[in-house]
Amino acid sequence: MPTRRTVLVGTLATLGLTACAGTGGGSGAASSGSTKPKQVIIVTDSDPDSLNPGLTTGYQALDVNVKVYEGLVWLDKEGKPQPQLATKWVASPDNLTYTFTLREGVKWHDGSAFTADDVKYSFETLLKDNARAQGVIKQIASVTIPDATTVVFKLKAPYAPFMSQMKAFDTPILCKAVYDGKGDVKANPANRAPVGTGPFKFKEWKTGQSVTLTKNTAYWAPGQPKVDELVFRIIPEAQNRVNAIVAGEVDILPAVMLPQANIKDIEGKPNINVNKQTAIPALYFMLMNQANPALAKVEVRRALAAAIDRPRIVTQAMGGLALPGFGSWGQGFPWATNKDSSYDKLYKLDPAKAKADVAAAGGVAGGLRITFDAARPQFAATAQIIKDNLAQVGVEVKLEPLERSVFSDKVYAKRDYDLALQSFTSSGDPAIGFHRLYLTNAGRTANVNATGYGSAEVDKLLGEAAANPDQAERGKRYQQAQVILDQAVPTLILFDELQADVNRTTITGLYVGVNPADQFGQVDVK
Amino acid sequence: MHRTWLVTFILKRLLYAVPLVVAVVVVNFILIKAAPGDPVTVLIGDYPATQDYIDQIRAQYGLDQPLHVQLWLYLSEVAKGNLGESLSQHQPVAALLLDRLGQTVKLTLTALAIATVAGVALGTIGARWRGTPVDSTTQGVTLLGYSVPEFWLGQLLIIVFAVNLGWLPLGGAQPVRGSDFTWLDVLPYLVLPALALSFRYTALIGRMTRASLLEVDSADFVTAARSRGLSDWQVLARHTVRNASPPVVTVIGYNLGYILAGSVMIETVFSWPGIGRLLYESITKRDYPVMTGILLMISISVVLANLLTDIVHALIDPRVGRS
Numbered sequence: 047m048p049t050r051r052t053v054l055v056g057t058l059a060t061l062g063l064t065a066c067a068g069t070g071g072g073s074g075a076a077s078s079g080s081t082k083p084k085q086v087i088i089v090t091d092s093d094p095d096s097l098n099p100g101l102t103t104g105y106q107a108l109d110v111n112v113k114v115y116e117g118l119v120w121l122d123k124e125g126k127p128q129p130q131l132a133t134k135w136v137a138s139p140d141n142l143t144y145t146f147t148l149r150e151g152v153k154w155h156d157g158s159a160f161t162a163d164d165v166k167y168s169f170e171t172l173l174k175d176n177a178r179a180q181g182v183i184k185q186i187a188s189v190t191i192p193d194a195t196t197v198v199f200k201l202k203a204p205y206a207p208f209m210s211q212m213k214a215f216d217t218p219i220l221c222k223a224v225y226d227g228k229g230d231v232k233a234n235p236a237n238r239a240p241v242g243t244g245p246f247k248f249k250e251w252k253t254g255q256s257v258t259l260t261k262n263t264a265y266w267a268p269g270q271p272k273v274d275e276l277v278f279r280i281i282p283e284a285q286n287r288v289n290a291i292v293a294g295e296v297d298i299l300p301a302v303m304l305p306q307a308n309i310k311d312i313e314g315k316p317n318i319n320v321n322k323q324t325a326i327p328a329l330y331f332m333l334m335n336q337a338n339p340a341l342a343k344v345e346v347r348r349a350l351a352a353a354i355d356r357p358r359i360v361t362q363a364m365g366g367l368a369l370p371g372f373g374s375w376g377q378g379f380p381w382a383t384n385k386d387s388s389y390d391k392l393y394k395l396d397p398a399k400a401k402a403d404v405a406a407a408g409g410v411a412g413g414l415r416i417t418f419d420a421a422r423p424q425f426a427a428t429a430q431i432i433k434d435n436l437a438q439v440g441v442e443v444k445l446e447p448l449e450r451s452v453f454s455d456k457v458y459a460k461r462d463y464d465l466a467l468q469s470f471t472s473s474g475d476p477a478i479g480f481h482r483l484y485l486t487n488a489g490r491t492a493n494v495n496a497t498g499y500g501s502a503e504v505d506k507l508l509g510e511a512a513a514n515p516d517q518a519e520r521g522k523r524y525q526q527a528q529v530i531l532d533q534a535v536p537t538l539i540l541f542d543e544l545q546a547d548v549n550r551t552t553i554t555g556l557y558v559g560v561n562p563a564d565q566f567g568q569v570d571v572k
Numbered sequence: 573m574h575r576t577w578l579v580t581f582i583l584k585r586l587l588y589a590v591p592l593v594v595a596v597v598v599v600n601f602i603l604i605k606a607a608p609g610d611p612v613t614v615l616i617g618d619y620p621a622t623q624d625y626i627d628q629i630r631a632q633y634g635l636d637q638p639l640h641v642q643l644w645l646y647l648s649e650v651a652k653g654n655l656g657e658s659l660s661q662h663q664p665v666a667a668l669l670l671d672r673l674g675q676t677v678k679l680t681l682t683a684l685a686i687a688t689v690a691g692v693a694l695g696t697i698g699a700r701w702r703g704t705p706v707d708s709t710t711q712g713v714t715l716l717g718y719s720v721p722e723f724w725l726g727q728l729l730i731i732v733f734a735v736n737l738g739w740l741p742l743g744g745a746q747p748v749r750g751s752d753f754t755w756l757d758v759l760p761y762l763v764l765p766a767l768a769l770s771f772r773y774t775a776l777i778g779r780m781t782r783a784s785l786l787e788v789d790s791a792d793f794v795t796a797a798r799s800r801g802l803s804d805w806q807v808l809a810r811h812t813v814r815n816a817s818p819p820v821v822t823v824i825g826y827n828l829g830y831i832l833a834g835s836v837m838i839e840t841v842f843s844w845p846g847i848g849r850l851l852y853e854s855i856t857k858r859d860y861p862v863m864t865g866i867l868l869m870i871s872i873s874v875v876l877a878n879l880l881t882d883i884v885h886a887l888i889d890p891r892v893g894r895s
Contacts, residue, residue: 082749085749087748087749092853093661093853095615095660095661095662095857096660096661096662101662102615102660103615103616103617103618103619104617175625175628175629177615177616177617177619177620177621177625178617178619180619180620180621180625181619181620232662233662237662238663252845253668253671253672253845254671254672254675254745254843254844254845254846254849254850255744255745255746255748255843255845256748277748277749279744279748280843280845281743281744281843282840282843282849282852282853283743283840283841283843285727286730286742286743286841286842286843289730289731289734289735289742290742290743292735293734293735293738293742295741295742295748296748421856448608449609449856450609450613450614450856451608451609451610451611451613451614451856451857451858452607452608452609454609454610454613454616455608455609455610455613456608458613468618469618470618471618482620489622489623490623491620491621491622491623492613492616492620492621492622492626493616493618493619493620493621494620
């Protein structure tokens, strides 16, 4: 069995190679065999779980998959959808029906034609159980295909971030013929040798070492891709990833793979470029469990908010790569941020007053635990600063670093914690990623508000904001909700993360925008 | 006559090993299930997931069964030679292990070879010049080697030889750029991890060699050999080393398990694509089948290494086990 699998994957890889060599007469670089292929090496930290986007949510798989697979659209710098596998789309006036016209002449990497059937099958079968796609999948009532180049989505209710979830990150389109009728999806060989429509096709996966993609010479965008190979090199140890880019062993170090505090080891080094940006807004925050009688009192939560030095966390724990917590939505979406209600006004750093307020509210008997994912150094550093800050107001804090899976279990399933540190990405829209910070969550859904806080008014405002496609109208709802949330502080926003993608200066054509990882067709090597 | 003794000895030892290996699997299985954390939370990542959804995924993987049922299913599959399927990578565990095994064997055997040669040399030098500054130096080196944690030494080697001097690559098992590599291209990648992994065992073997040589050195037959007019080197080569070797062989063989354990850290530090790193990753992902599969394999190799050590021991020491 293992040998058969290996042989199968090997054969697929070889087929991919020969197909590439057979059609790759244009550029002439890779086809001669003796010349070195033009390679770009990207760092990652471990093997992808699977290269089937329906089976994983890990970034390691995502970074590879968005070069192999494509979505119906991609999002530009302003977060606006741009054509990818779909060339046009129309929303009905009631925002319940979206009709997409698909790009013609697109071929899968195995040579077969891409059709509307693939889109329907991806949404209805392959992505159905994926946690990342759940947000939008749950909103879809039906997918119909009137003809081979038209797909119609009917929604259960209007859903504002629908278009932003049609990108390759959330809902990539997979090849129906590869999976349909081929038995157990989990055992399909394409999970380790994916067949997509993107600018790069799968070549080889050396487990524990690297994943290699090769140029798709039949790619629909003329003149793309520009390099022959993309190699994802696996370096598990964070410091070694930094060392590798400094030494020139790799070309690109994505923000996700770079511990922010290490940025100072990289900045100013020769031939290295650091792009700092708030690509996709992401918030780091501290949950306060209201099952703890002290934290159930709003006076105590407010006092803690005034005791925590957010700028110090940004400087010391994040190497300056963050914006100190502004309010309940951070400041990544300016249209959703209420400038008049802010932590700086409500909870100006004042340890003496905070100490008095905690005492007046009855104190915090027995101190508090602060729980976080031990694998993320920025959390460990943040927890230390919070411990130090709260000691000054007479609250003793005990650090509780846990493995990721134990953290989820304790915080979300058991709610056995006092304070907990976590981060959420918005995935491009507050309705996708940020509502879960505050929505009432009686059913203990994982990765949704585990503080025990719930406000019918906030829930209603967020529901309206999710359903209305008009940004100004949505903004009003978010700003109203922010006033309530800033006052109640169920969860304290510590900072907005800035991202720093690092690359060697020999690499050109990197797209700086919302999701730079899925725009690699233009990337070239000097 | 000689041969039947050896066969009985091996069969007996293998028979004793069976319950030991089963116990290792059962204890590890129960321990890891008793530990908090769950593979499903890893599969979900940071995305919202309702309890219904979590239960559905858990049922898909058979994690909703009671512990003793899971254990029984696992053991009966293992007995049939099936190590199960990885929860995170959806691949047969045996395939994952075979894929990584070669690299770990390469790394640990190289480290063991370095440690044996360097350790015996250091120990012999120490014993030969006992009480001199040479002896104190080798003693100091071995003490240091025994006290330094492997992962820290690994980081240090990377900073000095890969980052600052740029002589050797900082990790991986082969070049990433280009293709068609010869063993000369690949060899530099083995140097630092093998050195880091061997350091502790060099020290251990060195100290054991020295102690054993000194013990034998005071025996009557050595005094007798000296009185016959043999030089120090002749005594050492013909009499002492031979008689001092059994405890050294024992230390080398019995430590294979520790070397395999040490490779978990070293493989992670040096991005070495072996079993150790797979174990580390499977623990963080709570990938139970992969984890127990690796522990099973490690316990079998430790049992086999110990058996081999005993056989070698018995062959070089006529007093062992023939009764």
